[in-house]
Amino acid sequence: MFDVVIIGAGVIGCAIARELSRYQLSLAVFDQASDVCEGTSKANSGIVHAGYDATPGTNKARYNVRGNPLVYQWAQELAVPCKNNTSLVLAFSESDLPRIDALIERGQQNGVKGLSRISREEVLRREPLVNPAVAGALLAETGGIVSPYGLTIALAEHAAVNGADFHLDCQVLSLVHHPGPDVREAHFVVQTTQGPVQARSVINAAGVFADSLHNRISQDHLTITARRGEYYMLDKRIGAQFTATLFQLPTNKGKGILVTPTVEQTLILGPTSDTVPDKTDTRTTAAKLEEILTTAALTWPGLRKDSFITSFAGLRAHLAEGDFRIGRSLDVPGYYLAAGIESPGLTAAPAIAIDLAEQVASDFDLVLKQDFLPPPPPLPGFSLEQLGDPDLLSQLATEIARDPAMGRMVCRCEHVTEAQIRAAIRRPVGARTLDGIKRRTRANMGRCQGGFCTPRILEILAEELDCDISALTKSGGQSRILTGQLEVGG
Numbered sequence: 304m305f306d307v308v309i310i311g312a313g314v315i316g317c318a319i320a321r322e323l324s325r326y327q328l329s330l331a332v333f334d335q336a337s338d339v340c341e342g343t344s345k346a347n348s349g350i351v352h353a354g355y356d357a358t359p360g361t362n363k364a365r366y367n368v369r370g371n372p373l374v375y376q377w378a379q380e381l382a383v384p385c386k387n388n389t390s391l392v393l394a395f396s397e398s399d400l401p402r403i404d405a406l407i408e409r410g411q412q413n414g415v416k417g418l419s420r421i422s423r424e425e426v427l428r429r430e431p432l433v434n435p436a437v438a439g440a441l442l443a444e445t446g447g448i449v450s451p452y453g454l455t456i457a458l459a460e461h462a463a464v465n466g467a468d469f470h471l472d473c474q475v476l477s478l479v480h481h482p483g484p485d486v487r488e489a490h491f492v493v494q495t496t497q498g499p500v501q502a503r504s505v506i507n508a509a510g511v512f513a514d515s516l517h518n519r520i521s522q523d524h525l526t527i528t529a530r531r532g533e534y535y536m537l538d539k540r541i542g543a544q545f546t547a548t549l550f551q552l553p554t555n556k557g558k559g560i561l562v563t564p565t566v567e568q569t570l571i572l573g574p575t576s577d578t579v580p581d582k583t584d585t586r587t588t589a590a591k592l593e594e595i596l597t598t599a600a601l602t603w604p605g606l607r608k609d610s611f612i613t614s615f616a617g618l619r620a621h622l623a624e625g626d627f628r629i630g631r632s633l634d635v636p637g638y639y640l641a642a643g644i645e646s647p648g649l650t651a652a653p654a655i656a657i658d659l660a661e662q663v664a665s666d667f668d669l670v671l672k673q674d675f676l677p678p679p680p681p682l683p684g685f686s687l688e689q690l691g692d693p694d695l696l697s698q699l700a701t702e703i704a705r706d707p708a709m710g711r712m713v714c715r716c717e718h719v720t721e722a723q724i725r726a727a728i729r730r731p732v733g734a735r736t737l738d739g740i741k742r743r744t745r746a747n748m749g750r751c752q753g754g755f756c757t758p759r760i761l762e763i764l765a766e767e768l769d770c771d772i773s774a775l776t777k778s779g780g781q782s783r784i785l786t787g788q789l790e791v792g793g
């Protein structure tokens with residue numbers, strides 16, 4: 304019997320797991336995907352939102368504003384790439400400036416610090432590539448960018464080091480509640496594709512699918528629709544030319560199309576916002592990518608297609624009531640929800656996790672551990688600067704003498720060594736797939752998008768996992784990479 308079962312290993316499930324792993328308890332996290340961070344948490348804008356956008360008084364506003372400083376703090380603790388690059392919301396006509404002032408006022412009502420209106424000249428001083436027709440902007444000093452998969456994976460690793468048991472490729476099929484005289488004497492049977500488990504409490508953090516599981520156990524029905532956001536990604540040459548995240552004024556569909564550098568210095572344009580009937584449909588479409596280009600060109604008229612390296616899409620879990628649903632369920636004691644966590648859910652994740660862990664701890668009288676362990680050290684790194692500095696170079700030479708894999712470059716675009724790839728596989732909740740390697744090391748994420756390094760990564764994965772290379776997948780399930788074998792000779 305587990306004390307707590309968490310369904311979903313996105314940023315929300317992993318953040319809750321990390322916070323609960325501070326307590327003396329048995330804890331399991333189930334995800335139907337082959338890795339943590341295979342859902343919405345891998346495909347979003349990666350913005351640490353300041354909190355001026357959400358309607359005052361909502362969970363979105365509260366958790367965003369509390370989450371913002373915590374993301375910076377957690378990223379530092381966990382060595383996750385994160386930068387306070389500021390956000391700008393651009394107005395392109397004088398008549399739109401009052402809307403900037405209204406956003407500032409809304410942000411102030413939400414308790415956001417560091418909001419101001421800046422002039423056209425100040426916008427162009429900060430961001431010379433912005434459309435010179437800009438009339439002014441909202442400056443949000445606390446806005447930032449973070450690696451969404453870096454954060455999710457680091458939280459999972461830290462939780463695992465502290466005893467959380469991750470069950471991947473394991474779908475939760477149903478939940479049955481067996482009530483007792485009080486919450487501590489009740490239990491749940493969690494039916495999974497790997498058999499049933501029992502739990503004293505269950506936390507539903509299943510993203511776009513949270514409603515179907517929830518509606519089988521609670522009378523308080525929820526409806527989640529998937530709203531797809533599509534993106535273009537441009538290579539690092541371009542990303543380095545921007546500092547801030549550049550929004551346009553929000554529309555009734557959300558925060559609109561942004562232009563932002565990522566923490567890895569690529570640049571992303573997007574997202575669109577469209578309801579899709581299939582909650583697994585993360586395709587990108589020619590029509591929506593064209594819409595991104597047209598809209599982003601207002602922010603950045605110099606936009607050209609020659610630096611585009613890929614496109615991708617993520618699905619927002621939009622709850623009919625339009626707000627996050629967080630905390631104890633209304634009718635099933637011992638069952639907790641983190642549902643409808645669309646944007647700004649990445650920013651809000653730490654605050655959501657702290658609140659939920661406190662609720663569970665209080666309901667079950669959990670006791671904090673004396674021996675909560677620190678996160679595992681970061682992966683061994685390599686950077687070009689090491690080659691230009693004599694001290695760093697001699698340090699690198701020593702490391703290569705100790706482990707020659709440190710000197711074997713596998714991904715030439717992102718400078719990822721064989722040692723990094725092997726370490727990514729050997730870590731707690733380590734990589735098992737090509738995408739798992741990608742999100743932990745950036746191999747496959749550069750200009751060539753895996754054209755050169757994929758065969759070598761597959762060889763290393765097969766060696767480390769002691770499996771046949773043909774069994775490896777891009778991201779689990781049917782996503783086999785090698786589909787046959789060529790006869791050589793005769």
Ligand SMILES: Cc1cc2nc3c(=O)[nH]c(=O)nc-3n(C[C@H](O)[C@H](O)[C@H](O)COP(=O)(O)OP(=O)(O)OC[C@H]3O[C@@H](n4cnc5c(N)ncnc54)[C@H](O)[C@@H]3O)c2cc1C
Pocket residue numbers: 310311312313314315316333334335336339340341342343344345346347348349350351352473474475476508509510511512513516530531532533574617618619620644645646647648649650651
């Ligand atoms: C286009 C877009 C842009 C965004 N931009 C931002 C941003 O810039 N800043 C920000 O703060 N937020 C942003 N967000 C929101 C943020 O990405 C989400 O709020 C966050 O990732 C949600 O995390 P999650 O853990 O709830 O969901 P997910 O990451 O989807 O995790 C849910 C997990 O549950 C698993 N699961 C589902 N059903 C089952 C089952 N039956 N059994 C087992 N496992 C199951 C799934 O496999 C999945 O891994 C954006 C979202 C989108 C879509």
